Amino acid sequence: MxxxxxxxxxxxxxxxxxxxxxxxxxxxxxxxxxxxxxxxxxxxxxxxxxxxxxxxxxxxxxxxxxxxxxxxxxxxxxxxxxxxxxxxxxxxxxxxxxxxxxxxxxxxxxxxxxxxxxxxxxxxxxxxxxxxxxxxxxxxxxxxxxxxxxxxxxxxxxxxxxxxxxxxxxxxxxxxxxxxxxxxxxxxxxxxxxxxxxxxxxxxxxxxxxxxxxxxxxxxxxxxxxxxxxxxxxxxxxxxxxxxxxxxxxxxxxxxLETLAVRVRRQTDTAATVAVALADNPKIKRLIYPGRPDHPQAAVAQKQMRGGSTLVAFEVTGGKAGAFRFQDALRLVRISNNLGDAKSLITHPATTTHQRLKPEQRAALGITDGFLRLSCGLEHPDDICEDVFAALAAV
Ligand SMILES: Cc1ncc(COP(=O)(O)O)c(C=O)c1O
CATH class of the missing domain: 3.40.640.10 (Type I PLP-dependent aspartate aminotransferase-like (Major domain))
Structure with a gap:
């Protein structure tokens, strides 16, 4: 065998x-x-x-x-x-x-x-x-x-x-x-x-x-x-x-690869927990998480995916200044353009990964100035949530 x-x-x-x-x-x-x-x-x-x-x-x-x-x-x-x-x-x-x-x-x-x-x-x-x-x-x-x-x-x-x-x-x-x-x-x-x-x-x-x-x-x-x-x-x-x-x-x-399944499941559980915690926060204007029923393509996700995502995307109030204040106030989650890491990472796509796009292209994709992408790592989910909530207070 x-x-x-x-x-x-x-x-x-x-x-x-x-x-x-x-x-x-x-x-x-x-x-x-x-x-x-x-x-x-x-x-x-x-x-x-x-x-x-x-x-x-x-x-x-x-x-x-x-x-x-x-x-x-x-x-x-x-x-x-x-x-x-x-x-x-x-x-x-x-x-x-x-x-x-x-x-x-x-x-x-x-x-x-x-x-x-x-x-x-x-x-x-x-x-x-x-x-x-x-x-x-x-x-x-x-x-x-x-x-x-x-x-x-x-x-x-x-x-x-x-x-x-x-x-x-x-x-x-x-x-x-x-x-x-x-x-x-x-x-x-x-x-x-x-x-x-x-x-x-x-x-x-x-x-x-x-x-x-x-x-x-x-x-x-x-x-x-x-x-x-x-x-x-x-x-x-x-x-x-x-x-x-x-x-x-x-x-x-x-x-x-040996640890992929264990890591991705754990990071996905954490991202889902963060998404639930953020959903009703008044400083969050928009929240996107593939595992949620309020996702715009929830039915397609249900049909073709076997799990949610290790990433959560959200828009904070206050535009670019709000997004920058939020990122700078994070203590555990680090600012980086990478994702899928054991360490939780936050990205501001409009000024980094998608900076090359024209403003109208970004607008058409929903990449607003207050939009952020959080890649959840392997830290304790409560530590990530606490860090995110403390930083939201700064927005
Ligand atoms: C969706 C997607 N495709 C391709 C790439 C490119 O991968 P690499 O940086 O390994 O060249 C990235 C990197 O961020 C990505 O997010």
Whole structure:
């Protein structure tokens, strides 16, 4: 019985799947910090390069520690294949660029992480790929945007930072009916709470920098899909252009996966507790939490997610000054643009992650000057709540 067997439940796969033991029989996954590999003979080197013999050649192509991480991710996600990348943005960029050529068209939800928006809006057009941005929650807009040359659709759900939920199965159906694929950035949901491939997506990408590392150490990304999707679109591009994950980072991510389910459940419980505590506070103008029945897309969340979120988004009174006073008054929760960390982090998207957007773009997304995103960590929930309430008093 192999621990990668589908018969094991997801949490078990997170601990065991993909493990390849060396001749020393180590318990914990080995870190193969090597750039290259030696061959027993010239003929063996030739066979490896001809793909006539399995084995490693060079760590830009593949590395045993990175391969263990890829296999564990694939087993957990229920994907046939995975490729690890240096960062989440490398994963997003490759997943799109790998499918596209000049003359193609992309439809994407406009509620995207700032750098993803740059790739779709500014970078792809330089190579003759046009894009249309839609309100991801409006299925008619997706339908209307499809063209004969639409090659792929791209969305994140829940979105960063307003935690909108997009109906993945419905968008997949629209994309497929037009002969296009769907790529889903699943960073905010985590693989624990949402499975885009099972909902009909063709490719799922993660910034493993977030919950998968989960302790704020290493950058990383991963692209998952069918063997055919990965071979046709990702495999050669990743090897030849080089944004591969380092073995060290893959080792950190492997250890991160072992505790992912425990951490994400606990952080989600904390975020739900914070959301309940904040809901009726007079200094909170707007509160968004995917697990709540008052979430604008609660029905979609119920249908496609298995849990809430480790993040809570809210607008404080007093605009930018109020948001800044609130952040500066926090003692335990730290100001940072990152998320998914063991440490609770607060972000003011309008002046950091989404600063690049024009004011009207931010307004259309609901990123007002008083809007904040709280990523709940692993501290005691009461300590987080007490810190948040003490800081609210300063608003
Ligand atoms: C939704 C989303 N996608 C992609 C990324 C990019 O990930 P990375 O910083 O690892 O490149 C981020 C980072 O914040 C993100 O929030």
């Amino acid at each position: 192999s621990p990668t067997d589908r018969q094991y439940r997801p949490e078990t796969r997170l601990v065991h799947a993909g493990t390849m033991r060396s001749q020393f029989g180590e318990t914990s996954e080995a870190l193969f910090l090597t750039q290259g590999y030696v061959y027993d003979s010239a003929a063996q080197a030739e066979r490896r390069f001809n793909n006539e013999e399995p084995g490693f050649q060079y760590s830009r192509f593949a590395n045993p520690t990175v391969a263990m991480f890829e296999q564990r991710m694939a087993a957990f996600e229920g994907a046939e294949a995975a490729r690890a990348t240096a960062t989440g943005m490398a994963a997003v960029t490759l997943s799109l660029v790998g499918q596209l050529k000049a003359g193609d068209h992309v439809v994407a939800s406009k509620a995207l992480f700032g750098s993803c928006l740059y790739v779709v809006e500014d970078y792809l057009p330089r190579f003759g790929v046009e894009s249309t941005l839609v309100d991801g929650t409006d299925l008619d807009q997706w339908r209307a945007a499809m063209r004969p040359n639409t090659k792929t659709c791209f969305l994140e759900s829940p979105t960063n930072p307003t935690l909108e939920i997009i109906d993945i199965a419905a968008v997949a159906e629209i994309a497929h009916a037009a002969g296009a694929t769907l790529v889903v950035d699943n960073v905010f949901a985590t693989p624990l709470f949402q499975s885009p491939l099972a909902l009909g997506a063709d490719c799922v990408v993660y910034s493993t920098t977030k919950h998968i590392d989960g302790q704020g150490r290493c950058l990383g990304g991963v692209i998952l899909g069918s063997e055919k999707f990965i071979q046709d679109n990702i495999h050669t591009l990743l090897r030849q252009t080089g944004p591969s994950m380092s073995p060290f980072n893959a080792w950190v991510m492997l250890k991160g």
